[in-house]
Amino acid sequence: xxxxxxxxxxxSGRDWAAYSATNENFRRHGLAPTMRWLIAVALNKSWxxxxxxxxxxxxxxxxxxxxxxxxxxxxGAMMETIQAVEPDAPLLNVLVVSQTDETPSRGAGEFMAKRxxxxxxxxxxxxxxxxxxWERHFNKAASEVYAYSADDWxxxxxxxxxxxxxxxxxxxxxxxxxxxxxxxxxxxxxxYGAGGEGPAHRALRLWVMNNPAEIRRSFATARTETEFGxxxxxxxxxxxxxPDRSVMIEVKSRISNVVDLHRGVFQCVKYRAVKEAMDVRTxxxxxxxxVTETKIxxxxxxxxxxxxxxxxxxxLDRS
Numbered sequence: 001x002x003x004x005x006x007x008x009x010x011x012s013g014r015d016w017a018a019y020s021a022t023n024e025n026f027r028r029h030g031l032a033p034t035m036r037w038l039i040a041v042a043l044n045k046s047w048x049x050x051x052x053x054x055x056x057x058x059x060x061x062x063x064x065x066x067x068x069x070x071x072x073x074x075x076g077a078m079m080e081t082i083q084a085v086e087p088d089a090p091l092l093n094v095l096v097v098s099q100t101d102e103t104p105s106r107g108a109g110e111f112m113a114k115r116x117x118x119x120x121x122x123x124x125x126x127x128x129x130x131x132x133x134w135e136r137h138f139n140k141a142a143s144e145v146y147a148y149s150a151d152d153w154x155x156x157x158x159x160x161x162x163x164x165x166x167x168x169x170x171x172x173x174x175x176x177x178x179x180x181x182x183x184x185x186x187x188x189x190x191x192y193g194a195g196g197e198g199p200a201h202r203a204l205r206l207w208v209m210n211n212p213a214e215i216r217r218s219f220a221t222a223r224t225e226t227e228f229g230x231x232x233x234x235x236x237x238x239x240x241x242x243p244d245r246s247v248m249i250e251v252k253s254r255i256s257n258v259v260d261l262h263r264g265v266f267q268c269v270k271y272r273a274v275k276e277a278m279d280v281r282t283x284x285x286x287x288x289x290x291v292t293e294t295k296i297x298x299x300x301x302x303x304x305x306x307x308x309x310x311x312x313x314x315x316l317d318r319s
Contacts, residue, residue: 018062018063018064019062019063019064020063020064021063021064021065021066021067021070023073023077025063026070026073026074026077027077029061029062029063030057030061030063030074031074031077031078031081031161032157032161032163033056033057033060033061034053034057034074034075034078035078035082035092035157035160035161036157036165036169036170036173037053037056037057037173037177038053038075038078038092038093038095038096039092039153039157039165039170039173040170040173040174040176040177041095041177042092042095042145042146042148042153043150043153043170043174044174044177045146046095046177047095047096047097047102047142048095048096048097049096049097049098049099049299050068050069050071050072050096050097050098050099050105051068051071051099051297051298051299052258052299053071053074053075053096054066054067054068054070054071055258056176057074060176071096072096072105072107073107075093075096075104075107075108076093076107076108076111078092078093079091079092079093079111081160082156082160085159085160086156086159086160089156090141090144090145090147090148091108091111091112091115091141091144091145092145093108093111094108094111094112094138094141094142094145095142095145099298099299099301099302099303100302101131102306103127103134103135103138104138105127106124106125106126106127106128108138109121109122109123109126109127109134110122112137112138112141115141115144116137116140116141118137120133121134121137150167150170153165153170154166154167154170177259178259178263179259180256180257180259180260180263181255181256181257181259181260182198182200182201182252182253182255182256182260198253198255200253200254200255200293201251201252201253201255203253204251204252204253204291204293204314205226205237205238205251206226207314207318208237208238208249208251208291208314209224209225209226209238210224212224212240214314215240215249215289215291215312216312219240219242219247221242222240222241222242222247223240223241223242224238224239224240224241225238225239225241226238226239228248230271230274230275230278231274231277231278232270232274234267234270234271234274236248236249236250236271237249237250237251238251238291244285245284245285245286245287246275246279246284246285246286246287247286247287247288247289248268248271248272248275248286248287248288248289249288249289249290249291250264250267250268250271250288250289250290250291251290251291251292252264252290252291252292252293253292253293254293254294254316256292256294258297258299258300261290261292261296261297261300262299262300262303264290265290265300265303265304265307265309268288268289268290268307268309269288269307269309271288272286272287272288287310288309288310289309289310289311289312290304290309290310290311290312291311291312291313291314292311292312292313292314293313293314293315293316294313294316295313296311296313
């Protein structure tokens with residue numbers, strides 16, 4: 001259970017404080033949940049940053065603060081444990097990636113070298129010196145991971161840890177990866193979910209619509225509207241219409257967690273693609289913005305840069 005921000009495990013009437021981030025605790029209590037989270041990611045054909053896996057282990061599996069640099073060790077120890085019972089298992093650990101380039105750190109090189117038959121990958125400087133080759137090998141390793149079915153993973157998990165991994169648990173883990181704080185992930189009439197739009201999100205959405213110059217001074221004369229409908233059925237929080245471009249804006253209020261922000265990045269990716277397809281002109285200019293009320297973590301900054309999405313943080317007090 002969670003008590004005042006501190007995880008307390010309960011069993012047979014006894015309480016234990018959160019696990020400290022030691023190698024022994026990681027081996028005893030962290031490898032099985034790490035494999036579970038990475039199985040969920042694999043079934044979603046996605047990935048986790050080192051910071052993302054750190055948060056999952058802290059928020060869901062009872063660990064106290066973990067330095068992100070320790071996560072590479074955890075992923076490697078998990079993979080060694082898997083290979084001890086099934087040497088030919090796909091390299092699940094490669095789905096833990098750097099936020100800057102979305103490939104694994106150099107620690108995965110030894111595993112890829114053996115699995116893919118290229119000893120150069122184990123060299124300490126190989127990733128930095130040959131990024132193209134590193135990425136090609138990583139893509140091959142990731143494809144092998146993605147090819148495994150839910151049944152394959154459940155069988156392997158039981159073989160490694162001696163415990164079943166039931167379909168309901170796998171489904172719950174996949175859902176947890178996509179649970180945000182803010183109900184604004186749907187489309188069309190269902191954009192805000194069953195609970196409706198929250199007041200913080202609504203206030204930010206309307207403020208952005210009414211204050212285009214605060215987002216960028218050159219937007220001052222834009223025609224603005226909110227809940228702009230796309231042909232995909234999605235509704236964009238705010239749209240600015242200018243003679244030379246369209247601007248699609250996704251807003252995330254002060255209550256949004258990192259899952260919401262991650263989702264917001266990909267909402268922007270979708271909005272841009274659909275709006276470009278809707279425009280009859282050749283190569284129309286469509287810009288996308290993520291507007292937040294709070295700072296964003298490094299992994300979100302890296303995603304925004306990778307997908308050419310602008311970010312604006314607006315003040316909490318806009319009176």
